[in-house]
Amino acid sequence: MKIQVINPNTSALMTAKIEQAAQAIARPGTHIVASCPEDGPVSIEGHFDEAIATVGLLNEIRKGMQQGYDAHVIACFGDPGLLAARELATGPVIGIAEAAFHMASLISTRFAVVTTLIRTRIIAEHLLERYGMANLCTSVRCIDEPVLALEDTNPQLIERIAEEGRKAAREGAGAIVLGCGGMADLRSPLTEAIGLPVVEGVTAAVKLAEALLELRLSTSKVGDLAYPVAKPFKGQFAHWGAT
Template identity: 65%
Template sequence: MHIRVINPNTTSGMTETIAEAAQRIASPGTRITATQPDSGPVSIEGHFDEAISAVGVLEEVLAGEREGADAYVIACFGDPGLMAARELTRAPVIGIAEAAFHMATLISTRFSVVTTLGRTGIIAEHLLDQYGFAHHCRRVRAAEIPVLDLEANGDAALTRIIDECRRARDEDGIGAIVLGCGGMADLRETISDEVGLPVVEGVTAAVKLAEALVGLRLGTSKHGDLAFPRPKAFTGRFAHLSDLTPGS
């Protein structure tokens, strides 16, 4: 089984972190390819970054189709381009936010999210609503760390995240914590040990959900609104997307 894990930002250090976490959690028969777009933002910290990053995500899915990937993971907590990516393939496509939410509701009745910056909280709230998990999430919290500080300034960032997780544990009436950034893929066990609660991290959760769906031979439905895009002309820089026939 070949799972293509797409880091939507263009910071290779983060792609490596994600790749390692994904590979470590994968089953023996699973091959992980972690990729990143060559064009796009170095980190995703708001709606604008996310909208631009979606182009790279989609091109990575198209590349994966040519290579015959069996499943895709979109490894940014805003799940950028998720619905669009699903149109491009019969394979399952999993966002790490949705993956984490799903897993958290299976092991607890209520959870909180701990993310990087407060301004991205609204993205998590919109996803919680759309996916149906708003009621299960007590609170979206931010440690107020820029995303790249997870790499550049890892120890200080980890301390702040753990502090915020402790506050979530003590104040929110929850059973589990969801980590709200792909860049935290390697922190799950450390944080869980420190905080004493199950900690759900999206990259690892998404890899296992992708394996589960492939194992079930369930892929993205091509009946209805996730069918392949209608072939059509794209102009200018996006002319290479014209008349896609991804399902052929």
């Protein structure tokens, strides 16, 4: 079983951290490689970054398919390009935000999200609405730090995330979702520091990908997730076109 974990930003440090977290959680038979696009933004902190990063993500998906990966994880909390990737891929594709939300809903009736920036917070709220889970979430909180501040995690930053988690607990949250791919290594320290179950998306998505593969379930190719209609593409995207 080969799972491709794609960090849609181009930060090698963050990709390494994500790979480590993904490999640590994978079961023995699972082969995991993390990669990031050659083209795109160094971090994803808004709709625009997501839009550009999606092209690199789709390139990685295609490469992954050619290299025989069975499933794909999108390791950015906004789940950028999720439905496009599902259209393209034969195997299952999992976003880390949806993965974390699903898992959190299985262990609590109310959870909170802690993310990086204010604008990321609003994007997380959009996602919860789109996924029909807004009423499961007590609040989305943020530490108001850029994503790349998480490249080198330091104790102060962990404490600030923990503090937001504890505030959420006082508001009635029963579990905490970490709202950034760059927090993939913080599950253990934060679980202890907050005192609630902490759900992290990269690890959650790897387990869901393994689960789907073992169930032999793959993306439905009937409906809007059918393979892209073959057609010409122009210019720098000509390589996506039908010959």
